[in-house]
Amino acid sequence: MNEGRFITLEGLEGAGKTSRAGELKAFLERRGKRVLLTREPGGTALGERLRELLLSPTAEPMAPLTELLLMFAARSEHVIQVILPALAGGQWVLCDRYVDASYAYQGGGRGLGEAPVAALEALLPARARPDLTLLLDLPVEMGLARAKGRGPVDRFEQETLAFHQRVRDAYLTRARRWPQRYRIIDASADPETVRGAIEAAVEPLL
Numbered sequence: 112m113n114e115g116r117f118i119t120l121e122g123l124e125g126a127g128k129t130s131r132a133g134e135l136k137a138f139l140e141r142r143g144k145r146v147l148l149t150r151e152p153g154g155t156a157l158g159e160r161l162r163e164l165l166l167s168p169t170a171e172p173m174a175p176l177t178e179l180l181l182m183f184a185a186r187s188e189h190v191i192q193v194i195l196p197a198l199a200g201g202q203w204v205l206c207d208r209y210v211d212a213s214y215a216y217q218g219g220g221r222g223l224g225e226a227p228v229a230a231l232e233a234l235l236p237a238r239a240r241p242d243l244t245l246l247l248d249l250p251v252e253m254g255l256a257r258a259k260g261r262g263p264v265d266r267f268e269q270e271t272l273a274f275h276q277r278v279r280d281a282y283l284t285r286a287r288r289w290p291q292r293y294r295i296i297d298a299s300a301d302p303e304t305v306r307g308a309i310e311a312a313v314e315p316l317l
């Protein structure tokens with residue numbers, strides 16, 4: 112059986128990742144692929160419990176390094192229990208956030224820099240590297256306004272504009288450094304246009 116492909120979706124809060132991920136799953140299924148849609152932090156029972164700790168606005172304060180280690184604790188379980196078995200079984204894996212989010216939020220937003228994230232990434236199996244990463248990019252103010260319009264904010268959404276600007280800058284820096292793996296999608300456009308851009312970016316893998 113052929114191995115599946117591993118596609119990740121990244122972006123600021125309010126970029127529309129989650130809706131676009133659902134549409135991309137349907138698109139791939141119409142093209143005959145078996146698709147697993149999953150998310151980080153989360154994707155396993157343990158990962159979803161860690162997600163609650165990480166996202167709850169009333170969570171105890173934690174040091175940036177602790178936050179990074181908890182993200183990778185959830186990720187390790189997710190890779191071993193879910194992502195690698197799915198790829199080996201021929202499924203396509205669509206993941207709503209992955210390692211790039213740690214570079215952007217903990218490395219950029221929290222100011223840890225790339226080195227601690229790279230050290231942890233190096234512990235993941237080589238096959239757990241995405242084949243394609245779609246960065247849904249939009250101005251910070253627009254993303255946060257959309258995120259706040261959809262209900263209570265989580266621990267990251269309540270961060271400052273400057274924090275989210277650092278997150279965006281870190282994502283864009285990575286995407287420009289490795290253009291073969293990343294596609295930058297303009298998420299400020301209307302949903303149909305964004306969807307078309309995503310399908311065009313995925314087409315070469317099909």
Ligand code: TMP
Nearest residue numbers: 151152182208209212213216217267268
């Ligand atoms: P979301 O899936 O609703 O976007 O929420 C996940 C939040 O967790 C989002 O604010 C980004 C944050 N996050 C990190 O800070 N680091 C990570 O490694 C991951 C996967 C998510």
